[in-house]
Amino acid sequence: MKIIAIASLAALLAPPLAAASDPSALRRSLSLRDDWMYLTRDIADPAEWTHEGKRFHYRKTVEGGFAFVEIDARTQRRRAPFDAGKLAVALSDATQQSYQPLRLPFDAFEYADENRAITVTIADERWTCGIVSYACRKADPADMNRPRAFGVVRDLDAPADNHPRKSPDGQWEALVEDDNVVVRAVGSKDAIALSTDGTPGEFYDPETLAWSPDSTRLVVYRVRPGFRRIVTRVEAAPSNQLQPALRTQLYPKPGDPVDIEQPVLFHVAERRRIDIDNALFTNPYEMSPPAWRKDGRTFAFDYERRGHSQARVIEVDGQTGAAKAAITEDSKTFVYADRRYRHDVGDDAREIVWISERDGWRHLYLADAATGALKQITRGPWVVRDVLKVDDAQRRLWFSASGMDAGKDPYFKHVFRIDFDGANLTRLTTADATHKVRFAPDMSVYVDTYSRVDLPTVSELHRADGTLIATLERGDISRLTAAGWRPPEPFVSKGRDGTSDIWGLIVRPRDYDPAKKYPVLENIYAGPHDSFVPKSFWPFGFHAGGDKVIGMQAQADLGFIVVQIDGMGTANRSKAFHDISWKNLADSGFPDRILWHKALAARDPSYDISRVGIYGASAGGQSALNALLFYPDFYKAAVAYAGCYDNRMDKISWNEQWLGWPVDASYAAASGVDNAARLQGRLLLIVGEQDSNVDPASTMQVVDALIKADKDFELLVVPGGEHSVGRSTGPIPYVQRRQFEFFMRTLLARPNQSLGTDLSP
Structure with a gap:
C-alpha cells in the first residue's frame, strides 16, 4: 500500500509525464490567472x-x-x-x-x-x-447579534445583544435580566419582572423581544438550548508560536438537538403572560423571530419542521394568544428552507404572497390568511427565481424567472412584472442572456446588467416600462481575446428520463486539434442547493467563479478537455428534477452526467471517454470520491477537496435539508467511509487542517477506511488550510499544481495502458 502525502513531491515529479517533456506548459497553466485577470475593461457588477x-x-x-x-x-x-x-x-x-x-x-x-x-x-x-x-x-x-451555529444552536459563550428595546410610544423599555424579561420606565432603574421562570437551561432571548405597535404587549421566545457539540482541531504549525495549538468550534451535526423556541406573550400593564400553544409547531427545526403586524392585531413567525417536510406561517392573536396556521406547505420530500418567500400584504396582512412548488414548479401564490386558501399568480413549466418588489397599493409584483423560453437556456434569468390576479404578465428584459436587475426604490427606473459566457457584460439604465435610457457599460475583452481566451461551449443532451435537457459547458485547449484524442476532466459540484454551470460572462479573477474557470482553462491547456455539467438533483428546474437528490446524495446526477459525456463523445471524436477524471470541493469533493466508489467503470481518477464524505459528520443545516431527520440509512448509503472498500481508480484527497465548514475529520475517517480496506490513494493535508484551500490562488499555487500534476500522471502519461492502482511512476 502506498499513500503519497505532503512530502512526496519527488514521486509526483518523476518521469514520465505526458506534458512533462515541456515543463513550461505547467508553468504557463499555473500563471494563467495572473496573466489574464486584468485584461478586461468595463465589466460591471450589478448596481x-x-x-x-x-x-x-x-x-x-x-x-x-x-x-x-x-x-x-x-x-x-x-x-x-x-x-x-x-x-x-x-x-x-x-x-x-x-x-x-x-x-x-x-x-x-x-x-x-x-x-x-x-x-x-x-x-x-x-x-x-x-x-x-x-x-x-x-x-x-456589541452591535451584532449572538452567533448561531448553522442557524440553529446559539453560541452561549458569546453575549446576546441585550440593549434595552424601547416601546414605540417611548415610555418603556424591555430587556432580559437573569434570564427573565423585565420592563422599566424610560429613565428609571426600577425594573418590573414580567417572568420569573427563566433559567440558563430555559432562558428568554432578548434578541427576540418585540413590542406591539401600541406599546401594550411584548412577545419574546423562551429558549431551551440545543446540544453544544464542539469540534476540536489541532493547528500543527501556527504562525505565532512553535508548539501546536487547539482550535474549537460550535458545530451541530445531523441528529443533534437544536434550540427549541417557545413564544410567550406578555400584556405589560396587567403583568399577564400567555404561553402560546405549540400544537402547530411541535417539532421546530427553525423559527423566525416574531414580528407584529402593523395594525397590532396579530404577530407572526415562520416555522420549519425538523426534517424539512413542512413549512408554515404561524399567526397569533395579539390579545388571546390563539395560534393558527395562516399557510401550510407540505412536501413528500423536502421544502427548501433557503428558497421560501413570504410577503405580508398591507398593514393587516389578511393576504400573503407566498412561493410554493405544489404544482411541480416554483411559483407565486396569493394566500388568504384567514382560510389558508391559495390563488396561483404565476403558472407554467418554468420557475420563479427571485421576488424583486411587491407593491401592495398597485397589487403588482416584480420577479425574476428562468425556463420560460422554449429552446433557450432554461437557467437564464429574465425579469417580469405581474398583477396579483395573474393578469398583465410583462417581460422587462429581452436580450438572450442572464439578467441581474436592480430597481430604484421608487421603481421608476432600473439598471439591467446582463451577459452570457460568450457575451461580455452589458449594463443599461431603463425606465420602468422597459424603455432604454442609456447604455452605461459595455464590456471590452479585446485584450483577453488577443491573449488567447475563447468562450466555453454550451452543450445539451437528454438526461436519464429521456426528456430532461442536461446543460453543460466545454473548455478546450487553446491549441486544440480536432484530429487528436483528449482525456476529459469534469469539474463537479452537484449540491442540491443550486445549479452551478456558469451562465454569465467570466471576467477572470474578478467575480465568484473566476478562479474556478481559470483552473478549467489552465488544465485544458495541459492537454485535456474540461467540462462542467448540471445533472438532475440540482436546483432551478422542476420539483421532479430537484427531488432526485432527496435521500440520494450518492447519485450526484451521475446517470445524467455519463449520458452527457457519451452524447458529446458520439459527436466529437476527439473527446476520449476512456480517460475521464473528475475533481470537486466540499459537496463536490464528496461527489468526486463517489465517482470512483459508485461509477468506476466510467471515472478513472479523482481529486477530492474538503469533502463532506459522510453526511453524519458534516454541518446540520445542509445535510438534514437533503437527507432529512431523523438520521437514517440514507446517510450511510452516501458515505465514503462506509463504501470505501468499493474504491477503484486513482484518488487524491486534499484537505485543509483548519476547515471550519466541513469537519476535516470527515476526510481522515475516509483515509482510515481506505487503509483498512487496503486501498491505495494519495493524501495532501495543508497545515492551517481552511475550507477554500486550493481554490484561492496564492503566490505559489502549490495545491493547484498538485492537482494538475496528478491528472497529468494518471490520465496523460499512459493513454494506452490500464489505470491500475499502482502509484509508482
Whole structure:
C-alpha cells in the first residue's frame, strides 16, 4: 500500500509525464490567472442604489484592476463615490494588510453615517470607513447579534445583544435580566419582572423581544438550548508560536438537538403572560423571530419542521394568544428552507404572497390568511427565481424567472412584472442572456446588467416600462481575446428520463486539434442547493467563479478537455428534477452526467471517454470520491477537496435539508467511509487542517477506511488550510499544481495502458 502525502513531491515529479517533456506548459497553466485577470475593461457588477434612490453605484474592471463608479440616475453624471487612494491607505493601516487603490478587497459597499462613511465586508468581517476623514474601524461586536451555529444552536459563550428595546410610544423599555424579561420606565432603574421562570437551561432571548405597535404587549421566545457539540482541531504549525495549538468550534451535526423556541406573550400593564400553544409547531427545526403586524392585531413567525417536510406561517392573536396556521406547505420530500418567500400584504396582512412548488414548479401564490386558501399568480413549466418588489397599493409584483423560453437556456434569468390576479404578465428584459436587475426604490427606473459566457457584460439604465435610457457599460475583452481566451461551449443532451435537457459547458485547449484524442476532466459540484454551470460572462479573477474557470482553462491547456455539467438533483428546474437528490446524495446526477459525456463523445471524436477524471470541493469533493466508489467503470481518477464524505459528520443545516431527520440509512448509503472498500481508480484527497465548514475529520475517517480496506490513494493535508484551500490562488499555487500534476500522471502519461492502482511512476 502506498499513500503519497505532503512530502512526496519527488514521486509526483518523476518521469514520465505526458506534458512533462515541456515543463513550461505547467508553468504557463499555473500563471494563467495572473496573466489574464486584468485584461478586461468595463465589466460591471450589478448596481446598488442609495437609500434616497437618486443615485446608484457599481464596480467595474479598469486598467490595472477595478474602480467604483457612482451615477446620478436623472442626469447620468458620473463621479467616484470615494477617494480610492485614501481609502486604500486607511484600510491598510486598520487591517495591517497592504491594499492598492485599484485592488480594494471588497466588491460592494453601503453608505453609512449620512453618506460620510461606507460599510464593507472583508474576509467575513464588517468594517466601517469614513470617506471624509478616511479612517476605518471594525464593526463593534456589541452591535451584532449572538452567533448561531448553522442557524440553529446559539453560541452561549458569546453575549446576546441585550440593549434595552424601547416601546414605540417611548415610555418603556424591555430587556432580559437573569434570564427573565423585565420592563422599566424610560429613565428609571426600577425594573418590573414580567417572568420569573427563566433559567440558563430555559432562558428568554432578548434578541427576540418585540413590542406591539401600541406599546401594550411584548412577545419574546423562551429558549431551551440545543446540544453544544464542539469540534476540536489541532493547528500543527501556527504562525505565532512553535508548539501546536487547539482550535474549537460550535458545530451541530445531523441528529443533534437544536434550540427549541417557545413564544410567550406578555400584556405589560396587567403583568399577564400567555404561553402560546405549540400544537402547530411541535417539532421546530427553525423559527423566525416574531414580528407584529402593523395594525397590532396579530404577530407572526415562520416555522420549519425538523426534517424539512413542512413549512408554515404561524399567526397569533395579539390579545388571546390563539395560534393558527395562516399557510401550510407540505412536501413528500423536502421544502427548501433557503428558497421560501413570504410577503405580508398591507398593514393587516389578511393576504400573503407566498412561493410554493405544489404544482411541480416554483411559483407565486396569493394566500388568504384567514382560510389558508391559495390563488396561483404565476403558472407554467418554468420557475420563479427571485421576488424583486411587491407593491401592495398597485397589487403588482416584480420577479425574476428562468425556463420560460422554449429552446433557450432554461437557467437564464429574465425579469417580469405581474398583477396579483395573474393578469398583465410583462417581460422587462429581452436580450438572450442572464439578467441581474436592480430597481430604484421608487421603481421608476432600473439598471439591467446582463451577459452570457460568450457575451461580455452589458449594463443599461431603463425606465420602468422597459424603455432604454442609456447604455452605461459595455464590456471590452479585446485584450483577453488577443491573449488567447475563447468562450466555453454550451452543450445539451437528454438526461436519464429521456426528456430532461442536461446543460453543460466545454473548455478546450487553446491549441486544440480536432484530429487528436483528449482525456476529459469534469469539474463537479452537484449540491442540491443550486445549479452551478456558469451562465454569465467570466471576467477572470474578478467575480465568484473566476478562479474556478481559470483552473478549467489552465488544465485544458495541459492537454485535456474540461467540462462542467448540471445533472438532475440540482436546483432551478422542476420539483421532479430537484427531488432526485432527496435521500440520494450518492447519485450526484451521475446517470445524467455519463449520458452527457457519451452524447458529446458520439459527436466529437476527439473527446476520449476512456480517460475521464473528475475533481470537486466540499459537496463536490464528496461527489468526486463517489465517482470512483459508485461509477468506476466510467471515472478513472479523482481529486477530492474538503469533502463532506459522510453526511453524519458534516454541518446540520445542509445535510438534514437533503437527507432529512431523523438520521437514517440514507446517510450511510452516501458515505465514503462506509463504501470505501468499493474504491477503484486513482484518488487524491486534499484537505485543509483548519476547515471550519466541513469537519476535516470527515476526510481522515475516509483515509482510515481506505487503509483498512487496503486501498491505495494519495493524501495532501495543508497545515492551517481552511475550507477554500486550493481554490484561492496564492503566490505559489502549490495545491493547484498538485492537482494538475496528478491528472497529468494518471490520465496523460499512459493513454494506452490500464489505470491500475499502482502509484509508482
